Amino acid sequence: MFANQIGYYSLILGLLFSFLLCTIAIQDFNKVNKKLNENIIILTFLQLTFVIVSFFSLILSFINSDFSNETVFNNSHTTKPLFYKISGTWGNHEGSLLLWLLVLTLFIFLFLLKSNSQPKKYRILTLLFQQIIIIGFFLFVLTTSNPFNYLFPIPKEGLGLNPILQDPALAIHPPILYLGYVGASIIFSASLAAVAQNYISQEWAQHIKKWVLISWIFLSLGIMLGSIWAYYELGWGGFWFWDPVENVSLMPWLSLTALLHCIAVLERRATLTSWVVVLSITTFTLSMCGTFLVRSGLLNSVHTFANDPARGIFILIFLFVLIILSLGVFFIFHKDNNVNQNNFFWLSRETSILINNWFMMYFLSVVLIGTVYPIFLDVISSEKISVGPPFYHKLIAPFLIPFLLFMALGPRLKWIKSKIEKKYSIIIIFIISIILTFFIIKNLTTNILFYTLLLSAAFFLFFTTLKEFLTKKLNNSSQTIAHFGFSLLILSILFNGILSSEVITNMKIGEKFKFGKGEIFFKKIEERRESNFNSIIAFFEIKDLEGNVVELEPEIRVYNQPLMVTSEADIKTTLLEDKFIVMNLVKGNEYFNVRYQSKPFMVWIWISVFLLGLGGTIGLFKTRT
Amino acid sequence: MYGKKVKLRFLFLVLLLATVILTVFLILQSLKENVIYFQSPSEINSLIEIESKKIRVGGMVKEKSVVINSNKVNFIITDFKNEINVTYSGAVPNLFAEGKGVVAEGFLKDKNYFSATKILAKHDENYMPPEVKEALGVK
Numbered sequence: 001m002f003a004n005q006i007g008y009y010s011l012i013l014g015l016l017f018s019f020l021l022c023t024i025a026i027q028d029f030n031k032v033n034k035k036l037n038e039n040i041i042i043l044t045f046l047q048l049t050f051v052i053v054s055f056f057s058l059i060l061s062f063i064n065s066d067f068s069n070e071t072v073f074n075n076s077h078t079t080k081p082l083f084y085k086i087s088g089t090w091g092n093h094e095g096s097l098l099l100w101l102l103v104l105t106l107f108i109f110l111f112l113l114k115s116n117s118q119p120k121k122y123r124i125l126t127l128l129f130q131q132i133i134i135i136g137f138f139l140f141v142l143t144t145s146n147p148f149n150y151l152f153p154i155p156k157e158g159l160g161l162n163p164i165l166q167d168p169a170l171a172i173h174p175p176i177l178y179l180g181y182v183g184a185s186i187i188f189s190a191s192l193a194a195v196a197q198n199y200i201s202q203e204w205a206q207h208i209k210k211w212v213l214i215s216w217i218f219l220s221l222g223i224m225l226g227s228i229w230a231y232y233e234l235g236w237g238g239f240w241f242w243d244p245v246e247n248v249s250l251m252p253w254l255s256l257t258a259l260l261h262c263i264a265v266l267e268r269r270a271t272l273t274s275w276v277v278v279l280s281i282t283t284f285t286l287s288m289c290g291t292f293l294v295r296s297g298l299l300n301s302v303h304t305f306a307n308d309p310a311r312g313i314f315i316l317i318f319l320f321v322l323i324i325l326s327l328g329v330f331f332i333f334h335k336d337n338n339v340n341q342n343n344f345f346w347l348s349r350e351t352s353i354l355i356n357n358w359f360m361m362y363f364l365s366v367v368l369i370g371t372v373y374p375i376f377l378d379v380i381s382s383e384k385i386s387v388g389p390p391f392y393h394k395l396i397a398p399f400l401i402p403f404l405l406f407m408a409l410g411p412r413l414k415w416i417k418s419k420i421e422k423k424y425s426i427i428i429i430f431i432i433s434i435i436l437t438f439f440i441i442k443n444l445t446t447n448i449l450f451y452t453l454l455l456s457a458a459f460f461l462f463f464t465t466l467k468e469f470l471t472k473k474l475n476n477s478s479q480t481i482a483h484f485g486f487s488l489l490i491l492s493i494l495f496n497g498i499l500s501s502e503v504i505t506n507m508k509i510g511e512k513f514k515f516g517k518g519e520i521f522f523k524k525i526e527e528r529r530e531s532n533f534n535s536i537i538a539f540f541e542i543k544d545l546e547g548n549v550v551e552l553e554p555e556i557r558v559y560n561q562p563l564m565v566t567s568e569a570d571i572k573t574t575l576l577e578d579k580f581i582v583m584n585l586v587k588g589n590e591y592f593n594v595r596y597q598s599k600p601f602m603v604w605i606w607i608s609v610f611l612l613g614l615g616g617t618i619g620l621f622k623t624r625t
Numbered sequence: 626m627y628g629k630k631v632k633l634r635f636l637f638l639v640l641l642l643a644t645v646i647l648t649v650f651l652i653l654q655s656l657k658e659n660v661i662y663f664q665s666p667s668e669i670n671s672l673i674e675i676e677s678k679k680i681r682v683g684g685m686v687k688e689k690s691v692v693i694n695s696n697k698v699n700f701i702i703t704d705f706k707n708e709i710n711v712t713y714s715g716a717v718p719n720l721f722a723e724g725k726g727v728v729a730e731g732f733l734k735d736k737n738y739f740s741a742t743k744i745l746a747k748h749d750e751n752y753m754p755p756e757v758k759e760a761l762g763v764k
Contacts (some may be wrong), residue, residue, distance in 0.1 A: 235716070362648060369652050374660075384663035386681065391659035395652060504715045506695050584717055591693050595716040 004069050007057035008148040014050035014105070015138040017043060018131050025131075029124045036120050040127065041112050047134075048105045055102050058147050059089045067158050070149035071095060077160035077561045079532040087171030088161045093311070094147035096174055100291070101137050103182040104130070111186050111211070118207060125193035126186075132325070133185055136318045144311045160561035163533070169229040177222030177249065181287040183215025184252060187259070188284035191277050192326055196333045200277065205267035210620060212263055216256050217616040223249050224609040235567045235582040237502070237597040239605060242389045247371040248290035251364055255283045258360040265350045268415050272354070274334060281326045288319050293371075345417040352410030359403045366395045397454060404457035404490065407483055408464040411476065429467065433459035444498060455494060461487035478622060482615025485608045492604035499600040506591040513594075518544040520596055533559040535568075540581055542596065552581040578602035661730065666707040675733050682709060682739055683728040691723055702727060702739075713741040 021043050028037040058071070062085045067073045075092040076085055089095045108130040115123050141147070164170075190208055194200050226249065231239040240246060259279040265272050292315040344351050370387045377383050412426065437455040444451075465484035503515045513520045523539040536556045543549050555568040569582040577600045584593040663681045682702055690701035698713045700723075711729055721727060721744055731741035 235718070358644075365648060366652055369656065373656060384681075385660040386663065387656065387660055388679075391655055394655050394659070506693060506698075582716070584721075591695065593693075593698075593716050 003057040003060045003064070003066065004148045004150065007054045007061070008146070010050040010054035010057070011138065011142060011148075014047050014054065014101075015135065015142065017047040017050065018135045018138060021047065022128060022131050025124045025127050029121060034120060036112070036123055040124075041109075044105070044109045044112055044127070048102075048109045051098075051102050051105045055089075055098050058095060058098060059086055062086060062089050065158065067156070068151055068154045069147075070151050071147045073151055073155055073158045075161050076158040077532065078157060079560065080161060080166070081531065083168075083171065084161060084166045088165075090174045091161055091165045091170070094141070094145045096178075097137065097141050097145055098147055099175060099178055100182060101134070101141060103178050104134050104137060104185055107182060107186045108134070108189075111190070114210075115207065119197065119199065122190075122193050122197045122199050125196055126189045129189035129192050130185065133189070133322070136321075140311075140314050140318065144314050157561070160532075160559070162562070163557065163559040163564050163566045164233055167229060167233055169225050170233070173222060173225040173229060176218050176225060180215045180217075180219025180222050180256075181252065181290065183211065183218060184256065184280075184284040184287045186211050187215065187280045188326070191280035192329050195277055196329055198333065198335055200266070200273040202267055202270050205263050205276075209260075209263050209267065212256065212260050213616050213620045216253075216260055217613050217620070219249070219253050219256060220609060220616070221613050223253060224606060228606060231602075232569050232571055232580075233566075235569055235584075235595070237500075237569075237580050237582070237595070237599060239602075242370070242387075242392045244371045244374075245294055247367050248286075248293050251367055251371075252283050252286040252290065254360050254364040254367070255279055255286060258357045258364075259283055261353045261357060265353055269350055271344075271350070275357075277330055277334065281323075281330070285319070285323055285326075288315065288322065292316055292319060347413065347418045347420065349410055349413045349415050349418065352406045352413060356403060356406045356410065359399055359406075362399060363396055366392065398450070400490065401453050401457045404454075404461045404487070407486065408457075408461040411479055411483065412464070425467065426464065429463045430456075430460055433457075433463060451494070451498070455491070458487050458490040458494065462491060478615045478617075478619030480615070481618060482612050485611025485615060488604060488608035488611065492601040492608060495601045496599060496605065500597060502595065502597045504593075504595045507594050508590055508592070517598070518542060520594065522592070522594070532561065533557045536585070538583055538592065540594075540596075542579060542581070550579055552579065554581050554583050556583065556585050573603050575603060576600060663728075665704045666702055666709045667704055669709060669733065669739075670707040670736055672736065675735060677732065679730065679732060679742075681728055681730045681745075682711070682741075683726070684708075686721070686723050686725055686727050688723050702729065709739050710737055711739045711741050713744060715741075715743070717744050 021040065024037065024043065025040055028040065031037075058069075060066075061069045061072050062076055063082065065072065065076055065078045065085070067076075071092060071094045075088050075095075080088070090099045108127060111126065111130075112123060115126075187208060190211065191200070194204050194208075223246075226246070227239045230241070230246075231237070256279075259276065262272050262276050262279060266276050292312060344354070370391055374385050374387060377385055409426070412423070434452075434456045437452050437459055441452050441455065461483060465480050465487060468480045469484070501517065503513075503520070505513050505520075507513055507520070507522045509522055509525060511522050513522075519542070521541040521543070523541060525539070526537045528535045528537060535558070537553050538555070540552045540554070541549050542552060550572055552570040552572060554570040557566045557568060558564075559566065565585070567582050567584055569580055571581075572579045577598055580597040580599055582595050661679050661681055663683060666682065666684055669682065684702040684704040687701040687703045687708060690699075692699045696714050698715075698717055700711055700713075701708050702711055703709075711731075713729065713731070728745040729739065729741040730743040730745065731739060733739055
């Protein structure tokens with residue numbers, strides 16, 4: 001009960017502090033003193049504290065199963081394990097927006113702490129832009145999605161959390177993803193401030209790079225966690241479905257990745273200033289769009305949860321305000337005063353970065369059009385369509401070939417002007433990649449030409465980055481590791497895609513099913529009871545052609561609240577291959593629907609994303625000499 | 626007449642414009658080939674010719690229509706005006722049940738017979754796909 005009130009009033013106080021902060025900041029802006037008014041940092045800290053208090057009081061309500069709170073009532077249940085009571089806090093719309101706010105206020109506080117060496121006016125403007133976003137979100141939470149609504153009479157029991165969200169990967173997926181999404185807000189505010197102050201420079205690049213890296217790392221890991229979850233929880237055995245909800249997280253990632261590379265160019269060469277600003281604005285806009293599309297119910301996605309259109313309209317208006325504001329700032333204040341403009345030599349590192357930037361923009365537009373076009377068509381002609389994976393594969397995969405080649409060659413080039421030297425090693429690696437690919441492809445039944453090219457390009461990047469490690473030229477280890485990770489990612493996705501096999505059948509207990517690569521034996525089932533679900537555990541034996549036996553135990557869970565059936569896949573992971581089995585039961589039927597998949601190199605997909613993150617982390621801690 | 630810099634910039638702009646137009650054209654072209662249309666049983670019933678394109682059909686799974694044997698699942702999708710027989714060999718999602726909304730993806734054999742290649746899963750038992758809602762006339 002008290003937690004509810006404390007949470008609500010803390011939010012209002014937090015909003016008031018926003019206005020107070022803006023007033024003080026504007027006053028301080030015109031003062032002659034060089035240092036930032038100490039009070040501003042203190043006030044930011046207080047605002048953060050209020051949001052934290054509010055957030056924790058919501059967590060407390062969830063832990064205590066306080067059903068006088070509507071959010072708790074809608075999303076929790078007394079029999080749910082403690083861990084999922086807590087993660088239920090951000091597993092719903094209201095709570096997840098509160099988390100947005102928390103990260104927004106946390107980032108501006110950290111930014112002010114860490115930017116002591118930066119000009120005062122720039123810091124104040126960053127604060128102001130960030131506060132505009134924060135005020136927007138405060139109003140959004142308080143008016144359309146208050147997490148502290150009262151319910152009276154107080155219900156005895158809650159409605160429970162959607163069981164498929166009761167999962168460790170999904171418990172930490174939203175906070176991590178939000179750190180990435182919202183991290184883009186600081187980049188957005190800071191670059192607008194820098195434009196207004198005409199401060200887009202090498203020093204600025206060096207300072208903002210850390211923030212770009214932080215949100216890039218979290219966004220990468222966040223997307224991966226969601227992907228891992230989809231892989232084992234949704235029971236399709238895939239890790240990426242080109243579903244609109246997945247796409248909206250990929251779009252800011254693409255533009256953030258492009259930004260990360262441009263910042264490096266800006267840092268060295270003091271050029272591409274407008275492009276950096278445009279990318280900063282794009283990234284944050286896409287993050288906001290992501291929230292809007294997921295929360296408004298506009299997207300027709302397999303991940304869609306029931307939701308409310310009124311919220312969508314608020315975010316949409318807010319989004320427009322931000323876009324107009326940022327474009328206004330950009331066009332009024334931006335001066336292209338850098339010396340090196342249009343001074344790109346065709347063979348240099350910055351040129352290759354720029355080319356790959358264009359490729360990334362192309363990938364981004366493909367994903368954007370594929371995601372938005374169905375909505376657009378629905379509005380103008382009320383025709384219902386969906387865009388499937390073939391669209392994305394067809395448009396993205398061919399362009400990955402030059403993209404990978406530039407990724408391998410670019411870092412080998414010098415800044416400003418590079419020469420074509422006799423680099424035998426590169427040519428040798430290139431030939432090795434092609435030969436290796438040729439022998440691999442020969443043994444497979446796939447589209448020879450296309451896959452040979454794509455695989456060769458991926459191997460080429462793989463070997464060139466590997467060679468960097470071996471020759472111990474680790475002067476740019478973060479880039480090498482990240483690029484190595486990316487080549488590994490593409491390789492494992494390709495091999496996974498080509499070599500995966502699947503068997504789907506309906507089986508009764510005690511039956512055996514023979515297929516091309518072995519035999520499935522459905523031994524028995526057992527029943528088990530947990531606090532919030534009953535489960536049927538099945539025991540399967542998979543025998544391969546050599547006679548090796550693997551036991552797999554998939555589950556069907558019947559949750560009590562909400563009453564819902566879920567399938568839990570059982571996966572045996574080895575370095576070479578994942579064996580994946582999942583089963584379903586159709587009501588009133590003796591047949592179990594069994595899906596068995598063999599997914600080679602699955603674990604390497606996750607490992608390579610970790611390598612990407614590791615590369616980013618090293619870049620974060622390394623100070624350039 | 627114009628300086629070298631202006632000419633270069635102009636060339637750059639033309640190239641940029643050409644690339645953008647080409648990209649958009651490319652994307653829209655393959656979009657046309659790869660979109661999947663959604664149709665309700667009534668819409669299918671009023672079709673004049675059966676196309677061989679992949680489509681989605683949505684509606685309710687008719688009560689007592691699900692028949693399962695060792696390699697196939699057969700059921701009927703209805704929008705309470707018209708219905709269509711669906712046959713499917715694959716894994717059905719957990720939220721698939723009689724009397725619940727469903728979206729099936731696959732090919733039309735004729736007006737009464739649909740061969741599904743995929744049954745789409747939903748995350749939320751209260752959630753009904755917007756198309757299904759519309760097909761059923763629920764507001």
